[in-house]
Amino acid sequence: MSERVFERANRHHGASLELRGLAVHYGRRVALQPIDELVASGEWLGLIGPNGAGKSSLLRAVVGLVATGGQVLVDGTPISRITRRRRASLVAYVPQEPLLPDDMSGFDYVLLGRSPYVGHFATESRHDKEQVGAVLDRLELTEFARRRLGTLSGGERQRLVIARALAQEAPILLLDEPTSALDIGHQQQALELVARLRVEQGLTVVAAMHDLTLAGLYADRLTLLFEGHRVAAGPAADVLRADVLAEFYGARVSVHHEPDGTVVVIPRRG
Amino acid sequence: MAATSPTVASGAAVPVVPATTVRPWRGGWWYVGAAAVTLVVLIVGAMMGPAGPPPWRIPLELLDRLPLIGVDSGVTDREWNIVWQVRMPRVVLGALVGAMLSIAGASYQGVFRNPLVDPYLLGAAAGAGLGATLVFTVLRSATAGWPVDPAPAMAFVCALATVLVTYVVGASFGGSRTGATLVLAGVAVTSLVTAIQTFILQRNVDVVREVYSWILGRLSNSTWDDVKLVTPYVVVSSVVLLLHRRHLDLLRVGDDEAATLGAPVARVRLVVVAAATLGTAAAVSVSGLIGFVGIVVPHLVRLLAGASYRRLLPLTMFVGASFLVLADVPGRVLTDPAETPLGVVTAFLGAPFFIVVLRARATRIGQ
Numbered sequence: 001m002s003e004r005v006f007e008r009a010n011r012h013h014g015a016s017l018e019l020r021g022l023a024v025h026y027g028r029r030v031a032l033q034p035i036d037e038l039v040a041s042g043e044w045l046g047l048i049g050p051n052g053a054g055k056s057s058l059l060r061a062v063v064g065l066v067a068t069g070g071q072v073l074v075d076g077t078p079i080s081r082i083t084r085r086r087r088a089s090l091v092a093y094v095p096q097e098p099l100l101p102d103d104m105s106g107f108d109y110v111l112l113g114r115s116p117y118v119g120h121f122a123t124e125s126r127h128d129k130e131q132v133g134a135v136l137d138r139l140e141l142t143e144f145a146r147r148r149l150g151t152l153s154g155g156e157r158q159r160l161v162i163a164r165a166l167a168q169e170a171p172i173l174l175l176d177e178p179t180s181a182l183d184i185g186h187q188q189q190a191l192e193l194v195a196r197l198r199v200e201q202g203l204t205v206v207a208a209m210h211d212l213t214l215a216g217l218y219a220d221r222l223t224l225l226f227e228g229h230r231v232a233a234g235p236a237a238d239v240l241r242a243d244v245l246a247e248f249y250g251a252r253v254s255v256h257h258e259p260d261g262t263v264v265v266i267p268r269r270g
Numbered sequence: 271m272a273a274t275s276p277t278v279a280s281g282a283a284v285p286v287v288p289a290t291t292v293r294p295w296r297g298g299w300w301y302v303g304a305a306a307v308t309l310v311v312l313i314v315g316a317m318m319g320p321a322g323p324p325p326w327r328i329p330l331e332l333l334d335r336l337p338l339i340g341v342d343s344g345v346t347d348r349e350w351n352i353v354w355q356v357r358m359p360r361v362v363l364g365a366l367v368g369a370m371l372s373i374a375g376a377s378y379q380g381v382f383r384n385p386l387v388d389p390y391l392l393g394a395a396a397g398a399g400l401g402a403t404l405v406f407t408v409l410r411s412a413t414a415g416w417p418v419d420p421a422p423a424m425a426f427v428c429a430l431a432t433v434l435v436t437y438v439v440g441a442s443f444g445g446s447r448t449g450a451t452l453v454l455a456g457v458a459v460t461s462l463v464t465a466i467q468t469f470i471l472q473r474n475v476d477v478v479r480e481v482y483s484w485i486l487g488r489l490s491n492s493t494w495d496d497v498k499l500v501t502p503y504v505v506v507s508s509v510v511l512l513l514h515r516r517h518l519d520l521l522r523v524g525d526d527e528a529a530t531l532g533a534p535v536a537r538v539r540l541v542v543v544a545a546a547t548l549g550t551a552a553a554v555s556v557s558g559l560i561g562f563v564g565i566v567v568p569h570l571v572r573l574l575a576g577a578s579y580r581r582l583l584p585l586t587m588f589v590g591a592s593f594l595v596l597a598d599v600p601g602r603v604l605t606d607p608a609e610t611p612l613g614v615v616t617a618f619l620g621a622p623f624f625i626v627v628l629r630a631r632a633t634r635i636g637q
Contacts, residue, residue: 060526064529064530084532085532087532088532089532091530093527098523099523099524100523103572104519105578108578112520113531115532116532121513168531
């Protein structure tokens with residue numbers, strides 16, 4: 001049964017995300033200088049940069065949580081011309097610190113992801129509940145469907161947040177430090193999951209990440225932000241250079257290139 | 271295959287529910303049970319009280335009055351008059367007020383994501399108190415010729431006006447944090463209004479008793495007119511709140527996330543606050559300040575049936591109605607000349623009960 005349901009889920013096609021002069025300021029403090037970026041359908045863009053560089057602001061601006069200058073376009077359509085609900089069916093957002101009500105069940109939590117498809121005064125349809133069942137099944141989270149969120153571990157909660165975003169069936173997925181609270185095993189699990197779903201469903205992914213090695217490993221290309229400016233961009237091998245990281249992170253690292261192309265960033269002591 | 275069918279949410283397959291899981295939601299049975307309990311409580315409420323026929327005859331008489339049923343209950347017309355004109359309005363009004371305060375409390379708690387919030391948070395009770403005080407003091411002569419009872423009318427108007435002031439103050443400074451600033455604005459405006467009321471009372475000490483007996487919760491001397499007065503507000507307010515119960519669940523993940531899921535957060539908050547305030551103001555204007563119902567009942571229902579607003583809101587109305595009718599029983603049976611105000615009874619019963627509820631919740635969540 002879940003196979004059939006997932007075929008429907010698989011139908012959604014990718015979408016491109018374009019930023020035209022997107023800028024964010026809080027009062028007089030500029031968090032993000034105008035930036036242009038085109039993320040192709042099915043592409044994974046990694047956002048890196050030290051704390052306060054503007055990564056979160058960029059993601060929040062895309063989903064309309066902060067007032068912005070410039071434009072966001074999904075498949076060429078300005079997002080400002082799209083209703084809020086339709087927007088939610090195009091762009092899913094996983095915040096850095098999601099708020100999980102302790103006494104909500106896993107199923108009910110993931111069901112919230114179906115909101116864009118439910119009429120204002122309506123309730124979720126059978127189809128919505130089937131979708132949630134299928135997503136939980138797919139992510140091997142079925143055992144948590146009836147558990148209270150407050151009783152789950154950090155890794156389990158993080159996977160449920162991703163499940164909620166996937167239940168949204170949006171072709172564009174924004175992740176704000178999705179794995180910073182997880183241990184290395186769970187980090188890998190979560191990122192592998194997104195990577196797999198991206199390939200299977202043609203998702204366009206924009207992920208802000210702290211771990212530079214992981215960022216380089218999963219993203220097609222990286223954008224390095226520093227004090228609201230884009231200071232470097234391109235494939236991991238071009239951006240993750242010892243001199244660049246020293247300049248913008250103030251970090252002392254050496255960069256190692258594996259034969260398979262993986263770029264490994266290694267912290268060094270004086 | 272693993273049990274992935276969507277019915278896991280309502281699954282009845284697991285017989286024993288460990289404390290860490292959400293209780294299985296057995297569909298409509300909760301509502302049926304709650305409605306049945308409420309009906310029983312209403313009948314029991316009609317059976318209690320001084321004078322009138324022997325209590326056991328009353329259910330028979332009620333049966334007799336249903337169409338197609340004839341039972342000889344032996345209740346005289348004079349006795350029935352006592353039941354119908356004295357007891358029933360009080361019972362029905364208690365049920366309406368209890369249901370209204372409970373659903374309003376639950377809605378406020380949802381919209382502000384704060385479990386300690388009660389329906390009087392934004393100043394409805396303080397405003398109603400000021401309105402009543404004005405009627406008994408400076409406006410006594412001005413309102414003497416009104417066609418309607420001036421105290422409830424002024425209480426209603428002042429309650430709404432106070433909440434409006436709170437909302438304007440809170441929303442104008444709030445920006446994206448409207449929820450938190452509204453709560454703070456409510457505290458400030460409530461203090462100010464209460465101070466004005468105290469000042470007026472200080473200058474009119476002779477009416478203090480009269481004012482307080484009006485302000486402190488009471489259902490005595492209720493008539494069918496009170497019921498007619500409050501019913502439209504309770505119906506409109508409850509329907510609007512019930513229509514927003516899915517949105518209240520969405521708000522539980524915070525304004526930002528709810529917005530990215532497509533919810534019109536500001537509009538939902540405004541509509542829910544407006545509806546809950548309208549109903550609360552109507553309730554306060556006929557019954558005075560009845561504390562604790564709006565906090566205790568929603569938390570009790572959460573404990574029994576889970577925290578999801580889509581079942582919390584309907585259930586809380588039934589439980590609230592039953593709770594207030596039962597809380598009113600001591601005041602009606604003990605015909606003490608200095609009748610204990612209902613608001614005092616609910617707080618007296620409610621506060622210890624609340625502590626037990628909190629303890630139970632803490633044990634379950636803390637695991």
